[in-house]
Amino acid sequence: MMERVLRGRISSPLPYGVLSDYDRADHTVQLPAIELANGQARALVLPSLGGRLWSLIDEASGRELVHRNPRLRWANFGLTDAWFAGGIEWNLGSTGHSTTSNLPVHAAVLDTPLGPVVRLWEWERTRDLVLQVDLWLSDARLMASTRVLNPDPEPKPLYYWTNIAVPETRGTRVLVPADTAWRTDYAGVLERVSVPFPDGEVDVSVPSASRYAADYFYEVGDQHGRLVAAVEPDGRGIAQTSTAALRGRKLFLWGNGPGGRRWQDWLGITGTRYLEIQAGVCPTQLEHDLLEGYASRTWTEAFAPLELDPSVVAADYGVAAQAARDAVHAATPPAWLAAQHDRWLHEVADLGPGELVHTGSGWGRVELALRGAPQLPGTPFPEVADESLPLLRFVETDDPTALDDIDPQRPTLPVVSDRWVARLSDAVERGAGWWARYALGTARHLRGDLDGAQAAYGRSAELQPTAMTLRGEALLAGDATTRDELYRRACALAPDDRRLAVERLVALLDAGRSEDVVAAVAGLPEAVREHGRTRMVLAEAMAALGQDAAALEVLERLEVPDLAEGDRTLAELWQRLCPGKPVPRPLDFRMSPGPGSDQT
Incomplete structure (x- = not known):
């Protein structure tokens, strides 16, 4: 585990740029979408936003199985800043939300022995790996067969996680057949804990019972047919299971503290709640596996509606988790899933995609040309008139x-x-x-x-x-x-590059030149001067100069669109200006307790 933890960290998302010029206004937008439907399930894919699976409906009950966010709300949660919550995302690259989560991917619809298949593919540039995700429907299940290809002779770090956002109510329960997990939180601690009771009486299998945001990476070992499920008190929910190459299973919960509630409202609309169940190639997201030269790694996942007896959902955790396992394996037997994967790999994975229904970047074509390499049969990369040309x-x-x-x-x-x-x-x-x-x-x-x-x-x-x-x-x-x-x-x-201007302001602030920060802000173009990130740095400079009233005036009407995950600046600045007073809810994004915290 330590070998994998020490492998593969990146210090920059280059050659990808930071995406942070988004706002929080409501705009009506039209997005290209691809729909799969077979009368039992209906899935909606957004190829212009990393191929995000945006909706998965169980036709028998009419239920939406994933968290379909009422708004596209961005925040600084990704490797390239911008990230939005909802649906199912395919994260390849390095620890964090993928560099491609807001970028277009290539997409085609294939007629295959498995039925209609939506193929998504792109060249991930931080690692120079090819990601291919084939989606199709089998009865009420959404199937996702994935291939990660290393086109080069040198071994490369491999990080991959599927993130599934699901609705959270006060009674939602997450079930994984495991009794221990590795827990990480926003205080920077990694520890091995018991589940579902890591801290006394709090049952983390009911995420709403937890106080602070945390990740739980379940120790599932070499279990056959690994799975994770989220169910409601009525027994209905969603389950994910996969072939053996996806070893890890995870729960991310926001907790019921002020910071977690604030972030949930910030990433959607007031009152919406969700959690994430996930699956990855390593036991935790701190780790990177190794993909040998010219090698590929493949797996198949199934996402399916789950229905358990309500009395079982409320039972002892071990009993409930075993019931979920029995139900998932009955509906999607591991042997059947392995056979489906084998069939996909040999009959579908290398089929030419034909005509594209959506175009991603031109960088795959450029990288193949750089290597003097031929096109890949299942994932050809076209020439695209973008910055790669x-x-x-x-x-x-x-x-x-x-x-x-x-x-x-x-x-x-x-x-x-x-x-x-x-x-x-x-x-x-x-x-x-x-x-x-x-x-x-x-x-x-x-x-x-x-x-x-x-x-x-x-x-x-x-x-x-x-x-x-x-x-x-x-x-x-x-x-x-x-x-x-x-x-x-x-x-x-x-002059209109906001990020460059803010970088200058932060450098001045770090150098103790707060007066120069105030003067520099005054000389900026209005759009840059009035942006929330600029105003936040201005408030910090004013506070450092002892101009508490002016800093507080800025802070009280401040909204920072590109606020970063785990950022405590607003709350801590309030505490400096108003010691002893509770942090106002609009400013409280703290996801863990900290020095001087008034969260109880």
């Missing part, structure tokens, strides 16, 4: 000047893998311009080669001054004065 032209023609077509006002984010570093280094030797040097600077910066990064950033700025190269130099600056001058120049080139 100049890189595709560069690789196809081996012409370094093709990179000069990249717009310096909206540059393609740097590619940072070892393959790209080698290719771009060669291109620079043959005359590639500002972008290749900017990309090399970023890649070296990421690897800790600070002198090399500084040299590349500097040469890029000489050829084409851009906000991003100046920002890179600011991050490397050894003193606060030089750093702020570089940030100031970067912001002058990109």
Whole structure:
């Protein structure tokens, strides 16, 4: 376990960028959707949002089996910031919500021996792995067969979890045949606990009984037909089971404390409640397995309605969990599921998808071209007219000047893998311009080669001054004065870049230059100045200057759209300004107790 915990951590989501320019206004939007229906179940997939399974209806009862959020509400919960709650998501990459959760994926509908199959696929760029998820219906079950392919000779860390959001009521019970779990919480503690009573009389199998948010990774060992289920007091619910490659099972609960309730309202609408049941390739989400070179890992999951006797649901946990296991295995026998997986793998997985019904990114095509590799039969990657196109032209023609077509006002984010570093280094030797040097600077910066990064950033700025190269130099600056001058120049080139402006403000605040923060905020464009994140930094600066009344005025009407998971800033700032007074509910996002907490 420790070997897996120490493997595979990433320090940056690059080459993906941060997605944080969302707001909390209500807008009517139209989204492409793909529906599967067979008279017993109906499923809805959102291919423009990572292929999220947004709805799963049991036709016999008319029940929605997953949490279908009434609103798309984003917050900073993902590896690239933006994340939204609801449905079933497919998380490949590294610990956290996937880099692709808000990006389009390729999708097609196939006619197969298993019936209609919705195929979703994309190239995950932090690991250079190919994710394929095939969805189909079997009676009342939604089936999901997944393949993760390593197209390269070197072994790579493998992280994958399926997250299933389900409605939570006061009586919802989560059942897994296990009596111990690894628990993590927002205080940073990992501990092995008994379930369902880790702390005295509180039964965590009823998530609403818990006070604070926590993850419970059940120790299911080598159980045959591993499963997790969520059921209501009337015995109805949903169960997930899978073939053996998905080893882990997890419960995430928000708890009934002020912070958990506030987050649930923030991520949906007031009064909506949900929890997550999950399954992954490792026992916990702190771990990364190893996927060997040119290897693939496959599994099949079944998501199905579950109905138990209400008296059993209310029984002793061990009795209830065993009843859930018996019911799931009767409806979806492990041997049957394994046979379905084998049939999918040999008869469906490599079928060509034919015409796409939705297009993802062009990066899969670029990466295959970089390797000189042929298309993959089941997951071909088309050319796409997105930010990847100049890189595709560069690789196809081996012409370094093709990179000069990249717009310096909206540059393609740097590619940072070892393959790209080698290719771009060669291109620079043959005359590639500002972008290749900017990309090399970023890649070296990421690897800790600070002198090399500084040299590349500097040469890029000489050829084409851009906000991003100046920002890179600011991050490397050894003193606060030089750093702020570089940030100031970067912001002058990109005055409407809110994230860049906030990064400058935070650097000033960290340097103890709170007066400069107040002055800098006053000079920002209105849209940047009035954003909640900017206002939060302003309130912190005012508090540091002893301007408590002004800071409190900002704080009392503050809404920060991109507030981060686990962020305690608002509550702690209130406690500094109003010691002894309860934190107002709109500001209380604390998901664990902490120093000075007034949560009881």
